[in-house]
Amino acid sequence: MRHFEFVVDREHAHAVNETFTGLRRMRVVALLAAGLAVAATAALLWSGQAWGYLLAIVCVLAAAIALWVALWTPHRSSIEKLYNDGALVPAVICAAEPSGIVLLALVDIAEPAAAERSWALITRKVRALPGHDPMPGERVPAVAVRTDRAPRQVGERWQLVTAMPIAWGTRDSEVIDQARGTITETEWRLLADNLALAPRVVRTATKRLMLDPQHLPPDLR
Known part of the structure; x- marks a missing residue:
């Protein structure tokens, strides 16, 4: 695998690098999804219904996945x-x-x-x-x-x-x-x-x- 080393201009990259922008946007979406999943979990548990507990488990899993993506993205999005x-x-x-x-x-x-x-x-x-x-x-x-x-x-x-x-x-x-x-x-x-x-x-x-x-x-x- 051939690599090319150079000093990255961070200010320039933040302004024009579309790959970085896409990863940053993905992190924001993941955080919003996690927040919505947590809110839905709380509402379902508050309902006290048996079916609500089952859906709450699904929402917890969804929140965990979204949080994983949000935490994974900064590591991957280092220019x-x-x-x-x-x-x-x-x-x-x-x-x-x-x-x-x-x-x-x-x-x-x-x-x-x-x-x-x-x-x-x-x-x-x-x-x-x-x-x-x-x-x-x-x-x-x-x-x-x-x-x-x-x-x-x-x-x-x-x-x-x-x-x-x-x-x-x-x-x-x-x-x-x-x-x-x-x-x-x-x-x-x-x-x-x-x-x-x-x-x-x-x-x-x-x-x-x-x-x-x-x-x-x-x-x-």
Whole structure:
């Protein structure tokens, strides 16, 4: 797994990093859900009805799950942790629309201990991409971030992975250029050759399309 270390500009990241914003929003929703579940539990117990006690147990379980998510999110939403733990991956702009920019990224979704790599194309639509020219074909170095909430992967592959641009963590164009240069030309070329597949990836439920290992360059097999 290839990592790229740099000093994260926290002020910049808090302002533009959409991955961080999404995780923070999830924590707020989880806290609200926990509060509602606790209130419902109290009301059901107060009713004194037998069926109310059964529903109260369900509400307690729901509150426990919501609280777990709320406590888990701050650990996962550390900006430095997201960048440090994520593998450096290539992404390119495949479409620039009025509503946002669509990125196509090449990601190995196999867990580190897996015997074989599992390369996939993934897409992500973002609102803004500072530090980059919003033109199709623009090379955007990013890190792969796991977004599923399961305690571990299913089988040997991560189920939900997204790409988080390096440009969301720094204003320094030299850092972005260094990250871009760290990624092999083979990977950039593979993405460029598969830009036409982006609409197909977007139409999938998981925004992911597995690549046939037999069609990969030798150094990626």
